[in-house]
Amino acid sequence: MRKPPLNSNQPVLHLEDVSLGYGDFTVLRNISLTVLPGQVVAMMGGSGSGKTTLLRAATGQLMPRHGTVTLFGQNLSHADRPSLQSLRQRMGVLFQQGALFTDLNVFENVAFPLREHLKLSTKELGQRVLEKLSAVGLRAAAHLKVAEISGGMARRVALARAVVLEPELVLYDEPFAGLDPISLGVTARLIRSLSDRLGCASVVITHDIAESFAIADEVYLVGQGELKAQGTPATLGASPDPYVQQFLRGDADGPVAFDYPVTPAFETWLARTGIQ
């Protein structure tokens, strides 16, 4: 089923001058980004800056208004349903809320992609699932129902499910949120080791500066609807850019506006209510 690995110079994911939005509101504009095989890319930015929107564009759930999104060498705007399906089989996604199937137990959740896409014997399937659950420290929780595990455990199960097919690209939406310090460290090392061991590319959407700087090869900083900065953790750390420094230090004052931007929808609502 799996396609041969891409040439290491060929990007796994490439965004060229992409603009994204919903309805009247453009969330991000002029975003260009390249992810190479084996690379860990951290995508950072404040809440509501459009990081998750970017992830939706990479999975083909949201088509760009402008520019091109190229996944494994194929332009997603021109991909039909079957080719989009086969591209998605080569990627794993960790959703912000985990998105575990509540009618299945922990084991079946991780086994789900394997059952759907591969024909494995019960023993082989069991071994692969337990191996991934061991990697996230939840081997002995395999029998539990989703309702019986904590939020942090659910995210670790979702992580095991995202990587169980050993994809060529994994997109992590806030993988460190809600994790205790031990789980956080283990998860960060797991993301790095997947890239080092299997050559899988990783895009990590996160707020966690320390962990992501420790594992990322490249960091992109988005804010105010555009790409603000990019570079290695070292270059970004040393950047004199006030925006970068405010974000890294968490200062209240600086170029980053705390207020949510005014949209046409808000102005229409305000006019209708007659408050102003």
Added chain:
Amino acid sequence: MPHANALTRLGQNVRMRLTGLGRFTRFFLMLLQRSGIVLQRPRLVSQQVHFIGNFSLLIIIVSGLFVGFVLGLQGYYTLNRYGSEEALGLLVALSLTRELGPVITALLFAGRAGTSLTAEIGLMKAGEQLAAMEVMAVDPIRRVFVPRFWGGVIAMPILAAVFSMVGIIGGWVVGVLMIGIDTGAFWSQMQNGVDVYKDVLNGAIKSIIFGIAVTLIALYEGWQARPTPEGVARATTRTVVTGSLAVLGLDFLLTALMFST
């Protein structure tokens, strides 16, 4: 310009309803088109038949029994006036197989299994489970909706048969055990008067059509639900209202088609 505004609203309303109808039809065709999974993985459907059937079994049995009791009492009261109380078995059996079995089962199904299907799908949507499936290259229509649809369509006639059977037992308890009608007359009148094709088969066809309608409405409402607690609650209510009205409307049409002479 009150007239122009009213006209605009009417136009918007009509357009919205037509769009909704189109979306509903497209959803139905999509389910049929992707039904191949039923043959490839029949276990997914049998799980749903078991799940959906179990949901409604108790309420169907209890309701069937009470409807049978009432039919026995009311039937005896009317038939006794004409001295033909031996025909009680026939009256109970015909009422149940032709009308009450399929209709009441479908109404109870909409309230019990239908609402739970809508809520389940709505919550899966709210919890990004359907989106997760999609990005795992698993078609949620094929994997989630199709097995539930066929599960509901198969479960409905089985539940209607259980309802009619329990109802007949209820009628027998009241008529024979409590009132004292001759048990031989009760069963032989029923055996002679009920036609397998005209009564039983037509009743079964009705319940299959109700199964299609109610399950389709329940799944569609879940699929269209806004992914919020309020959105799921509204969708669940719409399932009961639309599903029940569809059953009653279809019942009139089907009865007119099947039993008109």
